[in-house]
Amino acid sequence: MSIRISESEAAAFFRERDRFLIFTHNSADADTVGSARALVLALRKLGKQADAFNREGVPARLSFLRPEEVFLPELPPLEGRTLVSVDVASPRLLSEPESAFVFALSIDHHMVNSMQCERLCLRDDFPAAGELVFLLLKELGVAFEREPDIAEALYAAISSDSGGFRYASTRPDTMRCAASLMEAGIDFARINRLLFECKTPVEVAIEKLGYERLELLFGGRFALLAVTQEDLEKAGATAQDCEGLNQIPRQIAGVQASAVIRPKDGEIKVSLRSNEDVDVASLAATFGGGGHFHAAGFSVRGGTVADVRRTLLEQVEGVLL
Numbered sequence: 001m002s003i004r005i006s007e008s009e010a011a012a013f014f015r016e017r018d019r020f021l022i023f024t025h026n027s028a029d030a031d032t033v034g035s036a037r038a039l040v041l042a043l044r045k046l047g048k049q050a051d052a053f054n055r056e057g058v059p060a061r062l063s064f065l066r067p068e069e070v071f072l073p074e075l076p077p078l079e080g081r082t083l084v085s086v087d088v089a090s091p092r093l094l095s096e097p098e099s100a101f102v103f104a105l106s107i108d109h110h111m112v113n114s115m116q117c118e119r120l121c122l123r124d125d126f127p128a129a130g131e132l133v134f135l136l137l138k139e140l141g142v143a144f145e146r147e148p149d150i151a152e153a154l155y156a157a158i159s160s161d162s163g164g165f166r167y168a169s170t171r172p173d174t175m176r177c178a179a180s181l182m183e184a185g186i187d188f189a190r191i192n193r194l195l196f197e198c199k200t201p202v203e204v205a206i207e208k209l210g211y212e213r214l215e216l217l218f219g220g221r222f223a224l225l226a227v228t229q230e231d232l233e234k235a236g237a238t239a240q241d242c243e244g245l246n247q248i249p250r251q252i253a254g255v256q257a258s259a260v261i262r263p264k265d266g267e268i269k270v271s272l273r274s275n276e277d278v279d280v281a282s283l284a285a286t287f288g289g290g291g292h293f294h295a296a297g298f299s300v301r302g303g304t305v306a307d308v309r310r311t312l313l314e315q316v317e318g319v320l321l
């Protein structure tokens, strides 16, 4: 059992210790990477030893966050290191043997957090872990207007997970937080372009195939896109090239919820999205997954894409309006 702590208690926790290793989740996005980068840079400024780690590595599209400056290529000896996770909801989202680590602190914004941790600093009303890290670093005395590297990392984190400040999770305080980060003179337009308006040719190829596979079901209320290993090979794509697929089915007018089903690391990964009042977090939970009200997911070991599609569709009608 972990104890829940506030941002200021988390700041005190960082002040009391000297050597940190910050873990991010797999299929790393700008929220987990930007939050980890901001934490590492800020802790180093405070004279502490801090590094980040993710065995899977950081995808090339996030190279503008300069992961090589903060991520270690290999897991270092853990002796004397304080382990912290950021934006990681479950140990299954780490490339580590399950239950390998007990984290001293988990910083998160997911509704359900099943990390093995001594302390949990969680705000499930925040659109991004980056907003929580912002508050925490503010408590630690970071002057963002004079720290463009930290400001840039947190801006990318928050903009990414809030869909460019468009999702319902965006709060007035999120905008105030972004405004403070902009005071550092960061090139926020470039960050947003790299996050939302930039695709590799391979990503475009797999999206093109995705459009061909798109299905509209339940009277147009549910959209589904399932791609197979063969499709990935045809497009020359890896699992990391498929993140953009999630945007395709959800944007069709009249669609209340959507799913993208695809192979990843020997499992079948299902990403669920919804608009308005449909709760996909509880739909994911029926399959042992989790996430947010409007964005959730789960993975299935064994079986085929077609099997997973069938099992999912049996549960879908119950959540539609």
Ligand SMILES: [Mn+2]
Pocket (backbone or CB within 6 Å): 031, 032, 087, 109, 127, 128, 129, 161
């Ligand atoms: Mn996040």
